[in-house]
Amino acid sequence: MKLYKKEGNIIQILSFPNETVEKGNYLLVEDAEAGKALIVQVIDVQFASIPGILEELLRSLPDGGELIQGEDFDPLEIAPHITYIQDASILICKIRATVENESLSPSSSWLPSRSQSTIRKLSIPTLFKLARIDGRLPIVLGGTKDSSLLTIDASSLDGRLNIITGKKETGKSHLSKLLMLNLIGYKATVVVFDLNGEYISLGMTADGKRNAYHDKTHVLTPSQNFKVALKQLNLHVLLEILIHALHLPGTSAREFRRIWQSLKERDMLNLHELGEAIRNWHCNNHVRDALFSRFYALVNSGFFTDNIAEATFLEECLFKAKEQGGAIIINLRNTSPIDRQIVVEYLLGKLVDLLTSWKLKAVFLFAEEAHIYLRETYWDDIVTRMRHFGIFTTFITNQPDTVRENIYRQADNIFLFNFTNENDLEVVSRAARVDAETVKSIARDLPPHQCLVLGKVVKDFPMVVKVKALDVKTMGETRLFFKEMN
Amino acid sequence: MNTTLPQRLIELSLHSLKNVQNQTFQLNQQNVQQTNSLETQTNALQLKPQPIPLKPKREETIVAAVDTSSMKIGETSTGMLIAVRGATIWKQNRYYKYMRLGPFIFHITEENKKELYNTLQTAYFNHQHERTHHGLINLLQMPTRIANLLERWLQTMLSKTVNNSLILFDGSLTSGTPDTPTQVMKEILNTARKRGNSVLAFSKMTNLRVNGHLITEIVPLHKPPYMLETTGLKPRPPIVLLGDVYVARLTTGNYAFRLDIDKEVFSEQKVEAVEKLLGNDLLSQSYPETLRLSHILCTFTANEVIAMQHFIARKYGLKIVNRPDMHRLLFGPFGKGDGNS
Numbered sequence: 071m072k073l074y075k076k077e078g079n080i081i082q083i084l085s086f087p088n089e090t091v092e093k094g095n096y097l098l099v100e101d102a103e104a105g106k107a108l109i110v111q112v113i114d115v116q117f118a119s120i121p122g123i124l125e126e127l128l129r130s131l132p133d134g135g136e137l138i139q140g141e142d143f144d145p146l147e148i149a150p151h152i153t154y155i156q157d158a159s160i161l162i163c164k165i166r167a168t169v170e171n172e173s174l175s176p177s178s179s180w181l182p183s184r185s186q187s188t189i190r191k192l193s194i195p196t197l198f199k200l201a202r203i204d205g206r207l208p209i210v211l212g213g214t215k216d217s218s219l220l221t222i223d224a225s226s227l228d229g230r231l232n233i234i235t236g237k238k239e240t241g242k243s244h245l246s247k248l249l250m251l252n253l254i255g256y257k258a259t260v261v262v263f264d265l266n267g268e269y270i271s272l273g274m275t276a277d278g279k280r281n282a283y284h285d286k287t288h289v290l291t292p293s294q295n296f297k298v299a300l301k302q303l304n305l306h307v308l309l310e311i312l313i314h315a316l317h318l319p320g321t322s323a324r325e326f327r328r329i330w331q332s333l334k335e336r337d338m339l340n341l342h343e344l345g346e347a348i349r350n351w352h353c354n355n356h357v358r359d360a361l362f363s364r365f366y367a368l369v370n371s372g373f374f375t376d377n378i379a380e381a382t383f384l385e386e387c388l389f390k391a392k393e394q395g396g397a398i399i400i401n402l403r404n405t406s407p408i409d410r411q412i413v414v415e416y417l418l419g420k421l422v423d424l425l426t427s428w429k430l431k432a433v434f435l436f437a438e439e440a441h442i443y444l445r446e447t448y449w450d451d452i453v454t455r456m457r458h459f460g461i462f463t464t465f466i467t468n469q470p471d472t473v474r475e476n477i478y479r480q481a482d483n484i485f486l487f488n489f490t491n492e493n494d495l496e497v498v499s500r501a502a503r504v505d506a507e508t509v510k511s512i513a514r515d516l517p518p519h520q521c522l523v524l525g526k527v528v529k530d531f532p533m534v535v536k537v538k539a540l541d542v543k544t545m546g547e548t549r550l551f552f553k554e555m556n
Numbered sequence: 557m558n559t560t561l562p563q564r565l566i567e568l569s570l571h572s573l574k575n576v577q578n579q580t581f582q583l584n585q586q587n588v589q590q591t592n593s594l595e596t597q598t599n600a601l602q603l604k605p606q607p608i609p610l611k612p613k614r615e616e617t618i619v620a621a622v623d624t625s626s627m628k629i630g631e632t633s634t635g636m637l638i639a640v641r642g643a644t645i646w647k648q649n650r651y652y653k654y655m656r657l658g659p660f661i662f663h664i665t666e667e668n669k670k671e672l673y674n675t676l677q678t679a680y681f682n683h684q685h686e687r688t689h690h691g692l693i694n695l696l697q698m699p700t701r702i703a704n705l706l707e708r709w710l711q712t713m714l715s716k717t718v719n720n721s722l723i724l725f726d727g728s729l730t731s732g733t734p735d736t737p738t739q740v741m742k743e744i745l746n747t748a749r750k751r752g753n754s755v756l757a758f759s760k761m762t763n764l765r766v767n768g769h770l771i772t773e774i775v776p777l778h779k780p781p782y783m784l785e786t787t788g789l790k791p792r793p794p795i796v797l798l799g800d801v802y803v804a805r806l807t808t809g810n811y812a813f814r815l816d817i818d819k820e821v822f823s824e825q826k827v828e829a830v831e832k833l834l835g836n837d838l839l840s841q842s843y844p845e846t847l848r849l850s851h852i853l854c855t856f857t858a859n860e861v862i863a864m865q866h867f868i869a870r871k872y873g874l875k876i877v878n879r880p881d882m883h884r885l886l887f888g889p890f891g892k893g894d895g896n897s
Binding site: 120121122123125126129139140141142143144145148152154155156 | 653
């Protein structure tokens with residue numbers, strides 16, 4: 071390999087066919103004289119612009135597009151040299167760091183010698199050693215291109231905002247399960263908004279037996295084993311539900327506040343009394359109608375109960391998880407859109423309450439397709455206010471444009487699977503910890519189950535990893551009509 | 557098939573390169589393909605005003621062509637590195653096929669040029685023809701000389717191989733030059749004739765003029781394809797013309813070429829040969845595709861030149877040095893090489 075060109079923080083390297091370099095590989099451009107080296111990552115591989123190549127190609131197809139038949143008597147065996155030159159490639163590389171005296175700096179301000187520099191592949195373990203990517207709490211994500219393991223530190227997810235994105239069937243949920251299970255293994259509390267019931271069998275192996283996580287995964291299905299008593303609710307949480315999930319107008323909300331306070335003073339906070347209070351409350355009929363319609367929506371959701379015994383499971387699970395680590399999986403599969411919003415509003419409010427009062431230390435929240443159930447104002451809340459309370463969110467989506475731009479800008483880690491659509495890549499490339507060229511070039515060519523890891527978990531050295539398999543029962547398979555026939 | 561010449565070419569190529577190991581060499585600053593143009597003008601040249609009309613004859617006939625190419629690929633402290641390649645192409649049953657020889661790479665110096673050329677000439681001319689001008693060969697002429705030797709050999713082989721075919725040469729049927737002895741050319745034409753072949757030689761460029769006008773630029777009001785016969789062309793000795801010279805305009809458009817056809821062939825046969833060419837080969841811009849392909853196949857592309865330089869550097873340890881181009885150095889963007897000086 072030979073150093074060819076440098077423009078900004080992009081360098082071009084001439085590579086020959088016997089040097090197998092792929093997108094995502096790291097190279098070390100070492101200038102012994104300067105005592106420095108550049109760590110660069112290959113973000114694209116192109117044909118080298120060889121003079122005369124067009125003539126060469128045209129010459130082989132002069133007969134109406136058919137290859138001309140013939141015999142070459144090439145006694146000096148020049149032909150292999152011709153193909154060697156023809157197949158030379160240019161590696162477009164992004165400068166990631168400078169190594170000087172075994173320490174890394176993000177500088178790309180110096181120019182290595184074009185004639186004297188040596189270029190060699192940098193193995194992932196060596197890079198990790200240089201970048202000091204190690205961990206007391208290792209999570210093995212999978213294998214890298216050079217067959218070494220990519221191990222991240224669980225603490226690099228702590229207090230961070232993460233995004234897992236990629237097109238359908240590329241392995242996003244698989245990776246989120248891998249992260250979750252490892253976090254549980256380190257006694258973390260994990261809450262999952264499970265939109266499609268994909269996580270409900272995490273406690274089972276692929277062949278249906280109990281696994282090590284069985285006792286640590288708690289599946290909560292709203293209106294079944296997950297109910298709430300009005301007495302447990304804070305008024306502000308219920309008002310959030312009424313205003314944001316059920317779109318209660320401001321005037322009606324004020325009346326509701328009065329009704330609630332009246333019932334609370336009399337210790338009569340239950341569904342029956344609430345219905346009666348609305349019926350008998352002195353107010354405008356339109357307000358009463360508005361309150362009644364919301365009241366029935368709450369009742370019909372089945373999520374609210376007057377039986378306190380039925381409504382303690384969430385806290386029990388959270389406290390159990392706090393002690394020994396665990397995942398609370400909120401199964402939203404058969405929940406209607408409005409009920410989903412009610413549940414999410416309640417749960418987020420509850421978590422904030424528990425965290426504020428230090429009943430919980432911190433929670434890792436995994437939110438699949440959050441745009442479906444998360445109201446507009448929560449996006450900013452999650453990345454700012456809730457993060458300070460200790461809710462560390464991982465968004466999982468196959469529609470990157472549904473996640474707000476400021477979420478990308480503040481994301482600490484991005485796990486990017488394959489995208490072919492330019493617009494999708496454009497959205498992801500707005501993330502602050504990513505350069506657009508890397509995202510666009512590498513993500514487009516990622517095969518299924520391979521993921522480009524960006525951000526703090528890899529100390530800003532983007533890595534391509536083949537996510538390792540998990541022995542858990544998968545529930546994310548799509549129901550197919552022709553499955554039997556195939 | 558007699559393989560004496562290619563065998564000698566390989567031996568001499570390897571031998572010459574052995575003596576150049578671990579030297580430095582400079583890339584050629586003007587990668588111009590060497591071409592050969594040797595024509596003799598006489599004042600009495602005339603063009604018959606009446607064109608010979610041509611009708612394509614579809615009778616199945618093999619069309620074969622030969623061309624060679626040479627190129628200087630670098631300079632060493634003692635001489636230069638050149639490459640030579642030749643190609644024979646033939647069209648049979650509507651398909652083109654080729655045989656390509658080379659590239660042969662030589663390191664030519666003032667010291668070895670004589671021996672090298674002598675050996676090649678001996679291998680080809682079998683000692684029976686007069687060898688001349690050795691001492692006078694300019695080093696810069698060597699690529700063309702060696703390419704011409706290879707071309708004559710390929711032409712000989714082709715004339716001995718095919719029957720009742722059309723053989724197309726690049727250039728004219730002029731002989732008596734240092735690398736085209738009359739006897740050699742006569743033998744090629746005799747052999748071809750005996751086997752029922754017709755030799756047609758197309759010149760891409762000509763200096764022959766009538767009343768000051770190039771013969772290929774005189775356009776009579778006649779619809780192509782046709783030929784115009786020339787008369788009165790008498791070259792000065794030792795140059796000998798072994799063909800009758802025509803101007804051939806074979807397709808519509810303003811392209812015409814000097815066409816030499818074996819003198820010893822009857823006039824009707826000459827016309828018939830061109831008509832068979834029209835009926836059996838593709839013609840674009842009045843030039844036969846077979847001949848065009850032979851040229852394309854032997855010409856060196858820039859990619860191949862780099863590959864040969866790579867081969868030499870790898871195999872013989874030659875170190876490439878890039879000495880400044882004096883023209884560029886002195887004249888900047890105005891220094892475009894010897895051709896413009």
